[in-house]
Amino acid sequence: MNFNKEQANRIEYIETVIKNYLPKEEGFQKTIFEAMNYSVLGGGKRIRPMLMLETYRLFGGADQSYIEPFIAAIEMIHSYSLVHDDLPAMDNDEYRRGRKTTHIVYGEAMGILAGDGLLNYAFETACKAFKVNSAERDSTVLYERIRKAAKAMEILGQKAGVYGMIGGQVVDIEGIHHEDSPLEKLNCVYKLKTSALIEASMMIGAILAGANDAEAAIVEDMAANIGLAFQIQDDILDVTSTVEVLGKPVHSDERNEKITYVTLLGIEKAKEQVEELTQKALAGFDSLNRKNEYLKELINRLITRIK
């Protein structure tokens, strides 16, 4: 398998799907459509859509039109969270991925509304998975298809919300302090802020392809470990990498006196954690007895990345 070539193909496909589901820039409310599209089409790595699509394939999902609304929806949710994160009252960032942030280009009010618009539009878009083929007449088939989409919608909501990503954002913003069970809180932030959407992506892929509850639980666990390992690797790179390799400032956690896995456990223990979580994730993968070499390599590269 030529991983890079395979990946380029997939990214191209995913970009097309996302673009197809974004609103047309017309009508009296044109500005918000522009702001939404600007936010989503800012050149992200599309990690979540990719994990969703590959988990769908892992479980034998063939009809891509069924999962496409969710592929677009998960990226809209990821994008809105960045737009709101960048607002002056939050992280107050003027640049993201080398471009001006949404509220800098469109103003703060439109930044808030574009974020709201994307979050809402994610659920509208996911609803398109409810559309069943009207030629189908067997009510058991119809029921199964809509039931799986409903389950996927439920997971999307839970993992994106106050018991998922937004919840993690709250704990992060309130800050973690040494006197205050810091490792437990840090785990909570990483689990909710990063793992939750990865769990949603992989679980939705699995469920729409017909995975049963036991399989979905293994996938959830696997995704949780991937997200956590990814985040700890982030802490490590901030200490061990260089600005040239990483493309962003290093030692920023130290400067901001931020509590991380490295400051709490030291660099060696942090590396051990990443290794342990990776092994757990891959063991979960193997226990499914299903084959998707590309997905396995993707997971490996996500965690052991050097930037």
Added chain:
Amino acid sequence: MNFNKEQANRIEYIETVIKNYLPKEEGFQKTIFEAMNYSVLGGGKRIRPMLMLETYRLFGGADQSYIEPFIAAIEMIHSYSLVHDDLPAMDNDEYRRGRKTTHIVYGEAMGILAGDGLLNYAFETACKAFKVNSAERDSTVLYERIRKAAKAMEILGQKAGVYGMIGGQVVDIEGIHHEDSPLEKLNCVYKLKTSALIEASMMIGAILAGANDAEAAIVEDMAANIGLAFQIQDDILDVTSTVEVLGKPVHSDERNEKITYVTLLGIEKAKEQVEELTQKALAGFDSLNRKNEYLKELINRLITRIK
């Protein structure tokens, strides 16, 4: 019918439903739960849940547990829109209904997140309508139930989003100017900002109770007229009422040089419009050939209110 007594009963029931679906204030992310609950339990008139419930009854809806998730969800969406509206970058309001606004009590970052949290939680809550009675085995019945909930979810998303409420907010914030087809834009704002959620409320009530497409279309039209009449009545009261009756400053549109139905058409024409829209709405109601005296009176009072 003793309208006031009936209304008190319904409000009590709706308050209970809303409270039951709000999050418990516990866990590391406790603050956002507090901020969400503070925002929703701020003493609104619960107009949208009321219209939803009564339209459900109008079409013979009996099992209230089926519609309760949507009753809570529509009010969460209405509440989040107020929380974000009040933010410094938007209307910058410190008080609402005599209480400090959410961002004043919890800070601006938490105001943004609480709004996001409520919007997301609305969809999570609505997903609860997908839970079908597990004793049910007939797949046609199962399919019908989940299909109606999916349709309701779709409407909730559309009417709340960029083609509905949020879209209206965008046009409103960008401002309406005399050189710029002002009546058309004003209609767009009123239709999206106010009517859209009323349409969602009444359509969801109708659809979950089993209304067919033609009936749902009549309900949508009726709700659009109610929303528009309600909003024009708002313009009129700003000119004709007193601060004592209205409980808020009058002549604020004039002070803010705001374009309204009254400034565009004059007070008499504006009143004629309200009358005409009311008649249309009631004619729609009558054409359904269904009886709900309370709902009819509620609609009448909503439009012809004096405050």
